[in-house]
Each structure stands twice: as structure tokens, then as C-alpha cells.
Amino acid sequence: xxxxxxxxxxxxxxxxxxxxxxxxxxxxxxxxxxxxxxxxxxxxxxxxxxxxxxxxxxxxxxxxxxxxxxxxxxxxxxxxxxxxxxxxxxxxxxxxxxxxxxxxxxxxxxxxxxxxxx
Numbered sequence: 001x002x003x004x005x006x007x008x009x010x011x012x013x014x015x016x017x018x019x020x021x022x023x024x025x026x027x028x029x030x031x032x033x034x035x036x037x038x039x040x041x042x043x044x045x046x047x048x049x050x051x052x053x054x055x056x057x058x059x060x061x062x063x064x065x066x067x068x069x070x071x072x073x074x075x076x077x078x079x080x081x082x083x084x085x086x087x088x089x090x091x092x093x094x095x096x097x098x099x100x101x102x103x104x105x106x107x108x109x110x111x112x113x114x115x116x117x118x
Contacts, residue, residue, distance in 0.1 A: 016098035
């Protein structure tokens with residue numbers, strides 16, 4: 001029924017952050033016209049969590065080796081804005097995008113949809 005998911009990151013400097021995703025993170029992309037880049041994402045998962053506050057959505061890039069990923073990104077000049085912390089369910093960190101926005105990364109320590117048998 002569904003063919004994929006489309007994630008939108010709203011940012012004060014979309015052009016700089018698009019270049020970051022293309023050149024630094026190295027995501028494959030297509031130009032939808034006029035430099036409007038659409039990026040291919042790695043396989044994705046969706047989790048639904050309860051909240052007593054306002055509903056919200058979050059976006060994380062998952063890593064198999066968050067330490068190695070952060071080292072690679074730092075070698076490319078990326079600022080680690082939140083160092084690795086153990087959340088129990090996984091190791092969490094974040095990097096700073098050119099616009100100043102944070103991009104959270106995590107290494108799951110829980111079963112993932114990709115490791116489950118069909």
C-alpha cells in the first residue's frame with residue numbers, strides 16, 4: 001500500500017543544509033527542479049510513543065557504530081553538538097548542521113524492524 005516515507009526538515013538555511021546532506025553526509029539525491037534536492041534515505045522505521053504534552057515528530061539518523069560515525073563526521077569538519085549518551089534503548093548524540101539546527105543520531109540497542117524476521 002505504501003511505497004516509502006517522505007521526511008521534511010524545516011531549517012532557516014535550507015540551501016546550506018541541503019549542501020551538508022549532499023556533500024558531507026553523502027546522501028544520494030535527485031534535483032526536483034531549481035536546485036530543490038530530494039535525498040534518498042537509508043531504510044526507515046516508525047515508532048509511536050505516548051505523550052502527555054503536545055504531539056510532535058522527531059527525526060533521527062540511525063548508525064551501526066555511532067562512535068565511528070561521529071569520528072568520520074568530525075574529520076569532515078562537522079561539530080558534535082551533543083556527545084554520546086547512553087539512553088538504555090540506545091546511544092544518542094547530535095551534530096550541528098550549517099543552519100545551526102541539530103541532527104540527532106543514534107545507535108539502537110533495542111530490536112529494530114530491520115533485524116526482525118518477516
